[in-house]
Amino acid sequence: MTQKWTQKEMPNLSGRVVVITGANSGLGFECAKTLAAKGATVVMTARNLQKGEAARQGILQEQPSAALDLMALDVGDLSSIRAFAAAFKEKYDRLDILLNNAGVMAIPRQETPDGFEMQLGVNHLGHFALTGLLLDVITQTPNARIHNVSSSANYTGSINFEDLMGRQNYSRWAAYGQSKLANIFFTFELQKRLTAAGHDTIANVSHPGIVIGNLQANSVQQSGTGFEGILYRVIEPILAQDITMGVLPMLYGMTAEDAKGGVFYGPRTFNIRGYPAEKQANKAAYNAEALKRFWEVSEQLTGVKFNF
Numbered sequence: 001m002t003q004k005w006t007q008k009e010m011p012n013l014s015g016r017v018v019v020i021t022g023a024n025s026g027l028g029f030e031c032a033k034t035l036a037a038k039g040a041t042v043v044m045t046a047r048n049l050q051k052g053e054a055a056r057q058g059i060l061q062e063q064p065s066a067a068l069d070l071m072a073l074d075v076g077d078l079s080s081i082r083a084f085a086a087a088f089k090e091k092y093d094r095l096d097i098l099l100n101n102a103g104v105m106a107i108p109r110q111e112t113p114d115g116f117e118m119q120l121g122v123n124h125l126g127h128f129a130l131t132g133l134l135l136d137v138i139t140q141t142p143n144a145r146i147h148n149v150s151s152s153a154n155y156t157g158s159i160n161f162e163d164l165m166g167r168q169n170y171s172r173w174a175a176y177g178q179s180k181l182a183n184i185f186f187t188f189e190l191q192k193r194l195t196a197a198g199h200d201t202i203a204n205v206s207h208p209g210i211v212i213g214n215l216q217a218n219s220v221q222q223s224g225t226g227f228e229g230i231l232y233r234v235i236e237p238i239l240a241q242d243i244t245m246g247v248l249p250m251l252y253g254m255t256a257e258d259a260k261g262g263v264f265y266g267p268r269t270f271n272i273r274g275y276p277a278e279k280q281a282n283k284a285a286y287n288a289e290a291l292k293r294f295w296e297v298s299e300q301l302t303g304v305k306f307n308f
Helices: 026-037 049-062 078-091 118-139 152-156 172-196 214-223 226-238 248-255 288-302
Strands: 017-020 041-046 067-072 097-100 145-149 202-206 264-269 273-279
Touching (some): 026 049, 026 248, 078 118, 097 118, 145 172, 172 288, 248 264
Parallel strands (some): 041 067
């Protein structure tokens, strides 16, 4: 890896098909723009198709020849995930990059239509199910990649196997940390299983550092925490980085020729900002038994079994 890897070093992606969850705003939207500019066919997914179409048109205004498809997907709803996977396979016979990006952060306790705590349901379980349902088309695509988006909150997270859904005791920040650690657990165990099955597909994971955007705004709005809103405004000019820098670890993991599977990428400088580099995740993510146990729990909860 070069010390200052940027979008300029991304390979040409003509002929590649990419799926991005949560593509209508934030990091997902920025990735959609960048990947489309490199020639990829980008399937932008959004829960709200009106917002998704506005985002698609926004990219087309800058890149009139961009290959952009918009499909409905709510990663907080297993029925929507199953419908999307079926619809995608009707239209496409390859999937080179799956970017599991959509997420929610530090919101009051809510449940998905399937009864999952919202942050675990959207940030992890929905993407777990989506990946499993698309696995056949991914693994039949040469050198495909699965990239999951975590957060520096993984370092404060723990997987509470006895109360995964926060029914006994709920903290919105603890639930967020759990969901972001879950992204790493999923990635590391997925790579082990892909390798064991002999596939050339790689799975990796990243975090963007501090990028102030929709996640924070939604968190403040839903939680009514004015103090946190003030804190974000103070932090932004001091520690936060521009979104074009924040997406670099994601883009590197998805596209760089020397990116590896089973690796966690983040900003080089103090793990907060800067160019992408390999990073150590929460030490809990290196416990093989815990990874296996969490995988089995995720399969049971979603009803999705991975066929390697």
